[in-house]
Amino acid sequence: MSGDRDVEVLHGISGSPGIAIGTAFVLGGQLTRVPRRTVREHEHEAEIERFRHATLRAKEELRRLVATTRERSTANAVLEAYAMMAEDPMLGDGVIERIRVESRCAEWAVVLTVQQFAQQLGEADDPYLRERSRDIEFVGEHLLRAFNETGEMRQIPAGQVVLVAQDLSPADAAGFVFVSGSPEARATSNVVAFVTEVGTRTSHTSITARALKLPAVVGVNDVCESITTGDLVIVDGLRGVVIARPTDEDLEEARDRASRHRALADELHQSRSLAATTQDGLTLAVRANVEIPEEAREAREEGAEGIGLYRTEYLYIDRVHPPTEDEQLSAFRQVLEAMPDRPIVLRTFDIGGDKFASTFKMPVELNPMLGLRAVRLALSRPEVFLEHLRAMVRASAYGDVRIMIPMVSSVAELRWAREMLDKAIEQVKATGAPVADHIPLGVMVEVPSAAVLADHFARSAEFMSIGTNDLIQYTLAVDRSSRRLAYLASPFDPAIVRLVERVVVAGARYDCPVSVCGAMAGDPLAALLLLGLGVREFSMEVSAIPEIRETFRRVTLEETQRVAERVLELDTAAEIERVVAEAFAMRLHDLISGAP
Ligand code: PEP
Ligand code: MG
Numbered sequence: 001m002s003g004d005r006d007v008e009v010l011h012g013i014s015g016s017p018g019i020a021i022g023t024a025f026v027l028g029g030q031l032t033r034v035p036r037r038t039v040r041e042h043e044h045e046a047e048i049e050r051f052r053h054a055t056l057r058a059k060e061e062l063r064r065l066v067a068t069t070r071e072r073s074t075a076n077a078v079l080e081a082y083a084m085m086a087e088d089p090m091l092g093d094g095v096i097e098r099i100r101v102e103s104r105c106a107e108w109a110v111v112l113t114v115q116q117f118a119q120q121l122g123e124a125d126d127p128y129l130r131e132r133s134r135d136i137e138f139v140g141e142h143l144l145r146a147f148n149e150t151g152e153m154r155q156i157p158a159g160q161v162v163l164v165a166q167d168l169s170p171a172d173a174a175g176f177v178f179v180s181g182s183p184e185a186r187a188t189s190n191v192v193a194f195v196t197e198v199g200t201r202t203s204h205t206s207i208t209a210r211a212l213k214l215p216a217v218v219g220v221n222d223v224c225e226s227i228t229t230g231d232l233v234i235v236d237g238l239r240g241v242v243i244a245r246p247t248d249e250d251l252e253e254a255r256d257r258a259s260r261h262r263a264l265a266d267e268l269h270q271s272r273s274l275a276a277t278t279q280d281g282l283t284l285a286v287r288a289n290v291e292i293p294e295e296a297r298e299a300r301e302e303g304a305e306g307i308g309l310y311r312t313e314y315l316y317i318d319r320v321h322p323p324t325e326d327e328q329l330s331a332f333r334q335v336l337e338a339m340p341d342r343p344i345v346l347r348t349f350d351i352g353g354d355k356f357a358s359t360f361k362m363p364v365e366l367n368p369m370l371g372l373r374a375v376r377l378a379l380s381r382p383e384v385f386l387e388h389l390r391a392m393v394r395a396s397a398y399g400d401v402r403i404m405i406p407m408v409s410s411v412a413e414l415r416w417a418r419e420m421l422d423k424a425i426e427q428v429k430a431t432g433a434p435v436a437d438h439i440p441l442g443v444m445v446e447v448p449s450a451a452v453l454a455d456h457f458a459r460s461a462e463f464m465s466i467g468t469n470d471l472i473q474y475t476l477a478v479d480r481s482s483r484r485l486a487y488l489a490s491p492f493d494p495a496i497v498r499l500v501e502r503v504v505v506a507g508a509r510y511d512c513p514v515s516v517c518g519a520m521a522g523d524p525l526a527a528l529l530l531l532g533l534g535v536r537e538f539s540m541e542v543s544a545i546p547e548i549r550e551t552f553r554r555v556t557l558e559e560t561q562r563v564a565e566r567v568l569e570l571d572t573a574a575e576i577e578r579v580v581a582e583a584f585a586m587r588l589h590d591l592i593s594g595a596p
């Protein structure tokens with residue numbers, strides 16, 4: 001612990017549940033911390049040699065990571081690109097010139113060259129090039145670490161370590177912890193949690209942390225200034241709080257909560273084979289939302305009855321070239337094989353908005369959330385979409401594949417998707433490859449117009465899944481990533497409750513199954529409100545599955561219906577939340593707090 005600074009409580013977003021205590025290791029910042037020496041002319045060649053040597057070491061380190069992350073295609077592709085950038089002659093020439101002409105030491109020359117490139121790229125109109133500006137900084141960080149001649153590029157402290165970073169690049173995540181997402185990899189790493197300044201629940205840091213079952217708090221303002229390497233920190237991924245330099249009482253409380261959380265998790269894990277049946281006998285379907293194929297195995301272990309949402313856009317993010325049809329097929333098969341005989345909902349890519357994929361050259365938009373996103377992007381790139389659908393159609397031979405279209409705002413878009421799917425089926429059949437007899441096509445209801453037109457969609461789609469994250473954002477006009485406006489983005493808002501009810505009624509009328517796959521389904525109190533409103537299928541992130549299954553086991557359908565009926569009369573989110581909490585919170589106290 002660094003003795004003279006006080007305890008500090010930092011608030012962020014819960015990226016991955018659990019509580020961990022460890023010594024901070026603050027990553028990055030190399031670009032601002034290197035020696036800045038001028039060198040004499042007779043030293044120039046030696047400096048250039050040091051630079052070449054460091055480049056080699058950085059490249060080798062990156063290639064070594066590529067080899068050890070072979071199973072993770074997304075991280076792998078990024079690392080490959082970094083290794084290529086590290087030996088880019090433009091970068092090398094720039095550095096050598098600064099040594100020769102400006103007589104700067106090698107590290108300083110690297111910093112200046114990287115900063116110049118990053119600035120040029122950062123000012124580009126093309127978002128693809130702008131994103132490269134961050135990449136070049138990551139490569140610069142790696143190069144600078146490679147100047148360290150101690151032989152260990154990543155000097156991670158002994159004991160339990162909490163990684164703290166402005167952002168955790170895939171290279172750093174891979175290098176420090178992540179080898180293949182396997183439990184063995186976790187067992188050999190002493191990293192116990194992540195804390196980052198940027199990020200949301202769906203950022204890579206959070207996803208990696210959840211897949212590895214490591215607690216993470218993301219979106220913590222100025223965390224790299226508040227925490228220094230060597231500080232003791234508590235990472236509370238349940239509450240989204242980080243305590244830097246805690247007091248003895250804080251530590252005692254954290255240890256106590258951590259052990260209660262583990263006990264609760266164990267207890268829930270033991271009951272994973274029990275059905276999610278209410279006390280009056282209604283069994284609900286609880287499925288998983290996954291972003292990377294490895295999560296599907298975890299989902300099955302937690303008792304998920306299928307995958308209600310596979311966010312396939314993660315196949316496109318963080319890479320230089322789009323995934324090939326075969327690569328997509330192999331990711332889809334991995335999910336299907338992890339969960340045979342269960343429905344697997346493959347959502348076509350939802351790229352755009354806050355999910356940026358550099359493989360698509362996207363236009364600059366004033367309001368990307370209202371722009372070329374998801375099905376709209378698919379419409380503008382029919383060939384890419386068709387290839388994506390063909391991979392899904394080929395996957396249908398290996399399990400119960402269903403295809404879902406995101407961000408649909410009119411029935412015309414659904415009709416277009418239907419035509420494209422028919423074309424994809426025809427093309428796959430023409431190759432002689434096996435295809436399922438039927439592949440259901442459904443829509444996400446996440447744009448208010450789709451909820452308003454729920455009866456039209458119920459007649460044309462084979463299923464509907466309510467995406468409450470976006471439905472809340474677009475209905476209430478609240479940016480889903482805004483921390484300042486988060487108080488407005490309530491799933492208990494009467495407008496949301498009413499829209500959900502509308503979709504459920506339309507689904508029942510036209511025999512079109514309705515599920516909810518937004519975060520509302522994974523919140524115990526909100527899930528009970530959904531149950532009362534008539535939702536019978538729920539899909540959520542894997543870590544929420546045990547709690548939600550247990551939540552359903554503790555109530556009767558009848559009482560949730562009574563509560564739902566009552567709240568439909570109420571005016572505000574606060575009133576609705578209070579009524580639901582009064583009815584159920586006492587019974588769910590342990591599940592809501594994450595610790596009995
Ligand atoms: C949603 O919008 O609720 C949803 C599940 O989709 P995503 O979070 O991927 O936008
Ligand atoms: Mg959405």
